[in-house]
Amino acid sequence: MAKPVKKGDITEIEIIDLNFRGQGVGKIDNYVIFVNNTLPGDKLKVKIIKAISKYGIGEVVEYLERSEKFEKPECPYFFDCGGCQIMHMKYNEQLKYKRDILINELNRNNLENIDNVKIKNTIGMENPYRYRNKGAFPLSISNGKLLIGPYEKGSHNIVNIDDCLIQNQWTEDIINILRSFIIKNNISIYNERTHKGSIRHILMRNNQKDEIMLVIISKDNIKSKLNDFVEKITKKITNIKSVFLNINDEKTNRILGNKNILLYGDEYIKDNIFDLKFKVFPHTFFQVNHTQTDKLYSKALEYADIEDTDIVYDLYCGVGTISLLAAQKAKEVHGVEIVNESITSAEENKKENEVENANFHLGSVENVFPKLYKKGIKADIVILDPPRKGCEELVLNTLKEMNPRKIVYVSCNPSTLARDLKILQGYGYNINEVQPVDMFPHTTHVETIVALYKKD
Numbered sequence: 291m292a293k294p295v296k297k298g299d300i301t302e303i304e305i306i307d308l309n310f311r312g313q314g315v316g317k318i319d320n321y322v323i324f325v326n327n328t329l330p331g332d333k334l335k336v337k338i339i340k341a342i343s344k345y346g347i348g349e350v351v352e353y354l355e356r357s358e359k360f361e362k363p364e365c366p367y368f369f370d371c372g373g374c375q376i377m378h379m380k381y382n383e384q385l386k387y388k389r390d391i392l393i394n395e396l397n398r399n400n401l402e403n404i405d406n407v408k409i410k411n412t413i414g415m416e417n418p419y420r421y422r423n424k425g426a427f428p429l430s431i432s433n434g435k436l437l438i439g440p441y442e443k444g445s446h447n448i449v450n451i452d453d454c455l456i457q458n459q460w461t462e463d464i465i466n467i468l469r470s471f472i473i474k475n476n477i478s479i480y481n482e483r484t485h486k487g488s489i490r491h492i493l494m495r496n497n498q499k500d501e502i503m504l505v506i507i508s509k510d511n512i513k514s515k516l517n518d519f520v521e522k523i524t525k526k527i528t529n530i531k532s533v534f535l536n537i538n539d540e541k542t543n544r545i546l547g548n549k550n551i552l553l554y555g556d557e558y559i560k561d562n563i564f565d566l567k568f569k570v571f572p573h574t575f576f577q578v579n580h581t582q583t584d585k586l587y588s589k590a591l592e593y594a595d596i597e598d599t600d601i602v603y604d605l606y607c608g609v610g611t612i613s614l615l616a617a618q619k620a621k622e623v624h625g626v627e628i629v630n631e632s633i634t635s636a637e638e639n640k641k642e643n644e645v646e647n648a649n650f651h652l653g654s655v656e657n658v659f660p661k662l663y664k665k666g667i668k669a670d671i672v673i674l675d676p677p678r679k680g681c682e683e684l685v686l687n688t689l690k691e692m693n694p695r696k697i698v699y700v701s702c703n704p705s706t707l708a709r710d711l712k713i714l715q716g717y718g719y720n721i722n723e724v725q726p727v728d729m730f731p732h733t734t735h736v737e738t739i740v741a742l743y744k745k746d
């Protein structure tokens with residue numbers, strides 16, 4: 291098809307859809323144009339910044355008419371920042387959008403009988419701000435100016451922020467104190483191109499009591515230069531219970547290096563999920579949104595409806611949060627996880643919570659799960675919470691052979707979820723209910739829980 295526009299053209303367009311990346315979709319004579327920071331119903335003047343045979347990309351020159359779904363974003367950095375994609379959308383519309391993304395994927399995969407499956411409304415937050423208990427921002431110097439903040443949409447340039455509305459309420463104070471300290475003391479900042487300089491990132495974590503852990507990530511050991519900073523920030527923000535210097539001297543996008551040096555306070559902050567206690571260290575994987583984690587896990591446990599005679603697998607178990615909750619009801623639980631540190635934490639969490647009927651297995655699910663089955667550990671219920679790529683064929687094959695009564699699938703990717711559900715339907719499972727949960731308001735992330743019950 292001949293392109294109706296070329297790079298540099300300025301044209302008028304109406305946005306008719308929003309894709310899974312949160313980009314508005316418009317069409318000129320069936321030629322698709324994607325435009326950031328727009329919503330269905332927006333009428334725009336756009337400048338074409340890219341035009342290839344399959345699609346074009348436009349940049350807003352002027353909003354001629356704004357969509358009914360539009361709401362002025364609370365955050366002044368929204369239009370540049372890559373952290374949130376849909377904060378310009380009314381929150382109830384965000385929840386509908388997430389459910390629609392899911393339904394599109396389920397339909398695209400031709401799932402059996404999907405019209406009769408209950409796909410519930412997305413569970414949202416009463417107050418969808420300040421919800422993250424963990425945030426990391428890179429630092430850089432640009433034209434002699436210190437920048438602290440998230441990356442811009444689609445680039446590694448930093449948006450210089452004072453505050454971030456999805457992070458904890460102390461973010462503004464923490465950034466300000468760090469910024470003044472660095473400028474006053476002329477502390478060097480890491481340059482990812484030359485691999486020179488010291489401070490790379492700042493990482494903040496907090497628990498439900500609002501106690502904070504701060505981690506300064508540096509290429510080299512600048513411990514002696516941070517004494518004043520630690521003294522000042524812990525006096526000003528008394529909620530800070532722990533400050534670490536983390537050394538990361540590798541050329542990598544990974545934020546944390548392997549070495550942690552405690553500069554102040556405790557080695558961990560304690561957190562809870564329901565009545566279970568968890569120790570959170572700088573490296574610990576922990577669900578980022580407390581409020582929604584409670585809702586997500588409650589739903590997963592409701593779908594699992596575990597009886598005291600049940601043997602339960604928690605596949606892709608992380609630090610064992612779901613396993614330990616399931617263990618309160620089940621006869622026996624087996625968690626499987628590939629990351630060594632997470633399994634070590636899971637074992638510690640098991641001890642801390644005096645749980646005796648949970649067992650943790652280190653290794654890939656595709657390797658360990660079939661082996662455990664061959665050893666004779668057969669489940670009544672399997673809870674799956676895989677990474678974005680979903681389950682490997684070997685895992686699904688083992689489920690087919692093992693034939694558990696119920697499968698509860700927790701997914702962060704509707705596309706691989708729909709693919710795996712189609713396969714599980716073929717293995718004799720009915721999809722009973724599908725529940726999207728908004729774990730990350732203002733972003734395009736969609737988390738879903740599905741209850742699958744074996745056909746009689």
Ligand SMILES: C[S@@+](CC[C@H](N)C(=O)[O-])C[C@H]1O[C@@H](n2cnc3c(N)ncnc32)[C@H](O)[C@@H]1O
Nearest residue numbers: 606607608611627628629653654655675676677
């Ligand atoms: C979405 S997280 C779920 C964590 C946990 N269920 C929770 O709620 O905290 C996925 C987990 O799967 C682990 N993982 C990724 N690939 C894996 C594999 N092939 N086998 C086992 N675990 C894997 C990751 O390390 C991560 O902890």
